Amino acid sequence: MIILNGGSSSGKSGIVRCLQSVLPDSWLAFGCDSFVDALPARMQASDDGIAFAADGEVSIGADFLTLEAAWRAGVATMARAGARIIIDDVFLGGSASQQRWRTALGDVPVLWVGVRCASETAAGREIARGDRVQGMAATQAESVHKDVFYDLEVDTTHTESLDCARIIAARIG
Numbered sequence: 001m002i003i004l005n006g007g008s009s010s011g012k013s014g015i016v017r018c019l020q021s022v023l024p025d026s027w028l029a030f031g032c033d034s035f036v037d038a039l040p041a042r043m044q045a046s047d048d049g050i051a052f053a054a055d056g057e058v059s060i061g062a063d064f065l066t067l068e069a070a071w072r073a074g075v076a077t078m079a080r081a082g083a084r085i086i087i088d089d090v091f092l093g094g095s096a097s098q099q100r101w102r103t104a105l106g107d108v109p110v111l112w113v114g115v116r117c118a119s120e121t122a123a124g125r126e127i128a129r130g131d132r133v134q135g136m137a138a139t140q141a142e143s144v145h146k147d148v149f150y151d152l153e154v155d156t157t158h159t160e161s162l163d164c165a166r167i168i169a170a171r172i173g
Contacts, residue, residue, distance in 0.1 A: 001079050001084070001085045001086070001087065001105065001108055001109065001110045001111070002019065002027075002085075002086045002087070002110070002111045002113060002168065002172070003086075003087040003089060003101060003110055003111070003112055003113065004016065004086070004087065004088050004089065004113045004114075004115050005089050005090065005091045005097075005098070005112070005113070005114055005115065005144060005145070005148060005150075006090070006114065006115030006116065006117065006144060006145075006156075007090060007117065007119075007122055007136070007137055007139075007140030007141045007142075007143075007144050008056075008090060008122065008126060008132055008136040008137045008140050009117070009122040009123070009125040009126040009129060009132065009136070009137040010115045010116065010117035010122050010137070010140075010141070010156060011115060011117055011125075011156035011161055011164070012031070012088040012089075012115050013031065013033075013088055014156075014161035015115060015154070015156070015161045015164045015165050015168070016029045016031070016086050016088050017029075017161070018161045018162045018164070018165030018166075019086055019165045019168060019169060020086070021165070022162070022165050022166055022169045023084075023169050023172065024173070025084055026084065027084040027085065027086050028078070028083055028084065028085050028086070029085075029086045029087075029088065030075060030085065030086075030087055030088070031087065031088035031089065032088065032089045032090050033088070035068065035071050036050060039064070039067065043063060043064065043067075046061065046063075047059075047061050048061035048062055048063040048064070049061055049063055049064045050064050052133045052136070053133070054133070054135075055133075055135045055139070056132075056133050056134060056135025056136035056137070056138065056139045056140075057135070057139060058092055058136065058139075058140075060092065068100070069100070069104070072100065072101060072104035072105075073104050075087065075104070076104045076105045076106070076108060079105065079108045080108060087101075089101075090140060090144055091144045091145075091148055092140070092143075092144065094143065094144065094145070094146035094147050094148055095146065095147035095148050095149075097144075097148075098112070098148050098149065111151050111152065111168070111171060111172060112148075112149060112150045112151045112152075113150060113151065113152050113153070113154065113168055114145055114148065114150040114152070114153040114154070115153075115154055115155075115156060115164070116141075116145070116153060116154070116155040116156070116157070117137075117141065117155065117156045117157050118141070118157040119137065119138045119141035119142070120138075121156075121157045122137035122138070122140075122141055123135075123137045123138045125137065151171070152167070152168060152171050154167055154168065
């Protein structure tokens with residue numbers, strides 16, 4: 001498995017697509033955005049689910065954590081069955097988020113990749129995207145990396161997704 005962690009609009013999704021192209025084997029890609037999109041509508045603005053404040057702050061509740069644990073367990077089962085998997089995540093809880101993945105994955109080999117991006121650059125991307133609450137990129141740019149251990153870090157501030165993917169692929173190969 002490859003798990004990419006970075007703030008909103010840091011470039012993770014672009015790197016994932018490029019990784020799927022440059023890696024020699026077939027890799028499945030799953031991301032926190034698709035997990036959030038799969039939640040029932042009532043959980044997408046709820047204290048028990050996930051809530052997005054006007055300033056970009058994100059809070060998650062108990063029901064979210066329960067479903068997230070089940071999702072992670074399912075991903076871990078696929079990896080144990082032989083699927084190569086790339087995860088695009090935002091560790092809102094920093095090292096606690098990474099620990100939840102470690103618990104779910106157990107002995108599954110993982111390459112932990114930090115995706116960094118200057119907050120000003122990520123904020124500009126966020127505005128251009130138009131599908132995020134403004135402020136998430138700046139809020140998350142550093143906080144998602146707090147006390148997180150990585151095998152490798154890339155920075156998309158001045159490096160294209162394809163080049164970052166090639167760096168990661170070289171580490172795999």
